[in-house]
Amino acid sequence: MYSEKKVEPMKSLSTPSQPEIISLRNDTKASRQRIKQQNRKAALVFWCFAGPLILGLTVFFYIPIIWAVVLSFANARATLTPTGFVGFQNYIDMFKDSAFTSSLGTFLLFALFIVPTTFAASLGMALLVNSVKKAQGFFRSVFFLPTACSYVLASAVWRMGIFSGTDSGLANTVLHLFHLNSFDWITTPTPPWFWLVLVTVRLWLQVGIYMIIFVAGLQEIPRELYEASYVDGAKKGWETFRAITFPLLRNASISVLLLNIIAAFQAFDEFYNIMFGGNLSLARPPLVYIYQVAMFNQDFGHGSAGALILTIIIIAFTLLQGRFLGFGKKD
Amino acid sequence: MATLVSQSMRPRPHKPKLTTGKVVSAILRYGTLIIMALFFLLPFYLMVRNGLATEMDISSPQWSFFPGSLHFENITELFSDPDVPFVDGMINSTLVAVLQTTGQILVCMLAGYGLARIPYRWSNTIFYSVLLTLMIPFAVIFVPVYVIVSSFQWVNTLQGLVVPGIFSGFTTFLFRQFFLSFPHELEEAGRVDGLGYWGIFWRIVVPNSGGIISALSVITFIAAWNAFLWPLAVGQDSSAYTIQVVISAFMNSQNVNMHELFLSTAIAILPLVVIFFILQRFIVEGYKQSGLKG
Amino acid sequence: MSQNQSSSNSFTRRRFLQYSGGLALSGSLLAACAGTGAGGGGTANGNSNLPNLTQWYHQYGEKGTEQAVRSYAKNYTKANVTVKWVAGVGNAYGNSVNTALLGSSAPDIFEQSALSVDQVKQGLLAPLDDIFAAHKDDFLPASVKPFTVNGHVYAIKMLNDPTFIYYRKSMFQKANITKIPTTIDELIDAAKKVSAANNVKSIYIGPDAGVDALHQIAIWASGPQQDLLSADNKVIFNTDRVANMYLKIHELNATGNVLPDATDFWWSINPFLNGSVAMQWCGLWAMPQVVTALKDDFGIFPLPGLDAQSDPATVDGGWAEMVYAKGKNVAAAKAYVESLWIDNATVQKDWNVAYGFHIPPRVSTSAQTDKLKTGPAADAVNILNKYGHSATPYWNAAMETYLEDAVSKILKGGGTASNAKTLLDQAAEKCNTELQKEL
Structure with a gap:
């Protein structure tokens, strides 16, 4: 019954996925009526759950x-109690601060690169792992x-074991071969x-978890669909x-993309720990800069x-991808 | 062939045949997988290799991929170091991670189901406000959260380490996405039997969600185990250090103790590796279940 | 919090422990939970008539330091002092203190490596003039300046950590270098010679071309009156002499003999000890290791000056004790600080030289410390006394970022004197904006 629909990839994004079709069939008018009558009870139940x-x-x-919103319009140095409101001055200062704006610029580029790369790598690995019959669990475990x-x-490990600039690093040992x-x-700015x-x-750290989400999605695609096609x-x-796998991975794709974008803009730890001291200015994520302002300098207004x-x-990017992929839609 | 068909319970349009093309493609796929697996395992090897080396060897110009000798006495050195509460750190981390995972799965599964299934006019608004918490960098609300937690007198306590980490927009989001595609007819059957939302949830939904629960438990447990910034701020005294905080001691400013750093890293992830390999089968089973249902 | 809830908490914890016997080992954390929270646990004497104090230390790397500070607390009879040994790499400990001072469980006494003027303005720190003023002359000016705001002192130094260059005497001899470099040009020259003669890299100054290690000290070494901020709070580091000094360090990096990166940062002495380099920028703390490994085949000298008009320089770094002004027992806290770092020379000596190597900040104490009387250790004391500098408390983390960013560009990229000066001017302008917010 699905095989009659030769769906185009773009169109398929707005086509309800299989479980939703079932839900549409089963939500009869009578049950909807009943739900309306029980609205108040549903609200109570909802709050029990959420x-x-x-x-x-x-x-x-x-x-x-x-609290942070209030502080952002105020002077607050070494205190969380606003000591005088300054309107949008803190925002203006941050946009004038070249260290902040350049880190935002760098990280837009970083996100545009790392998000598609992680997405493609994790999807590719999920397909690859899912395509073999033996030792599937082993490979899944290794990548996870x-x-x-x-x-x-x-x-x-990366800083001291693999990519240290001395002869003792793994990468350089390989070069010696x-x-x-x-x-x-x-440490060198050029080439970066x-x-x-x-x-x-x-x-290395992230691909595994996204791969698992994709594998879960892949295993939920009914085999009959392929057989029919x-x-x-x-x-x-x-x-x-194109016709089946990718469209039916919609939910998984949305989750992976969303989490990826957020993770890219919230990059912190590996930059903070690898690009130490005078190297940090080569690639300083916005979050690290904000952290420096708020935590080291105790300037909570600007931070x-x-x-x-x-x-x-981050919200703007999420909404943007939501416009294209219809993220978070219920039905 | 006959046994194969009867096992799979489904008629197949094509009988699987071994052709040259299939063999080549299988070799290619396994080859790629094996090479990738080696790359993924390489850093783990380094942890062990450098962890069992002498301090001088790790940074010496004569470093080689396969070391001349392994110093297993490093392990006893690590566990007997009075300045490093390694065992206490492992126990504290276990305690924190177990409690946080249990709490988070419970709270977020309930909320995820509510958001996905219960018709309530504000549920979309609430869902978006939950998503919002995902987008706020934690390092930024860190200080206000600390002030709130310290006003509860929770600093240096187990609840201070555990409770703020229970409420996760991420886990709620994934549960909601899962429940959105949960088959309606199962719940409908429960409704016919006279169950309310609560009954349906516990008797029908939860028993059929083993896969997602174990998958998210693993993820939550790992996140709790690996948390650093918060335990560092709240677990201030050496009695309340989690393992990540203990390990960070090897990177202290005057003396980077590298062989202990590498070795303790390897040992600290060992419990996670074991947990994952055990739950791995279960997760796979869980996914297979949900695949059959669709 | 209601009694009900806390008792049910301890009930579940007990249950939890029953089901998993081995977990009882972690009793200290659980005890802290079951107790009153912030005040519980630790090594207090438990005499209820005495005031209770909480004291924070960062996690020192030297073996035995934790036991040492806990024993100082135990031996003090006029208060119940609970020591917290607070973890944190790099700036993390300082962040923990800053955060704790804003919350409801701040320590009464804590160490910091720098003073925040903003915290003084918020009234978070207690002035220590009453215990310090009489002994001020027994401290180096550079040990007092970073902790003085408007004439009041807010911290007392517990240990001094100068930094300098370690060199191998045998390698210098092989290269026929007889005189220790006193100008930066002589250092560059010595680096070339020692590297060629011994077939090793010349020097290690950190994985960032020396930005972290040298960005402040280079200013002081570039000439008299050169500093970050002036005494009357003006930004003054953007001079031609400073620009030239940074360019000289770039020149050193550009010789190709400098070890560009190591597994360790500059504060770990391993590259020097494992034979990768003939010289390394490091601190006094590493000296016990060096003595063990190289016996007397090493010496030290401070960062050479720019030219004949300038002196070499080092930093008077280290840690200083502060008192939380809003604590319940400020007077008792001050009394404990006084007993440790003013009165008790035995504690000061033990703390500074029994575990690692530091210089007791009281000059009279450091002069009596036997381990600092001979050899390179005595040189270190001399270098600190003669060439030790420090920044004013108005120099803050934001300015540090602006300066480091500019210095990073100069040290890695080089360029002309006017380019370097322009970068410094831009950084100085940003620093000035930041400075105005503090004044």
């Missing part, structure tokens, strides 16, 4: 966020293992090899991937303003 979370988020997120390592520790000289991976270090550690003459490979600018950028 209440604990919302309470916790209120204490540990919403109040601090509102780096998730067990914290950013701080992975940074230490090819009779090349030791290379200074992290430090990006290779930063990108590989991020991929083979009957219709579709070939294994790119054709079925909060910078943080909110960053938050607005």
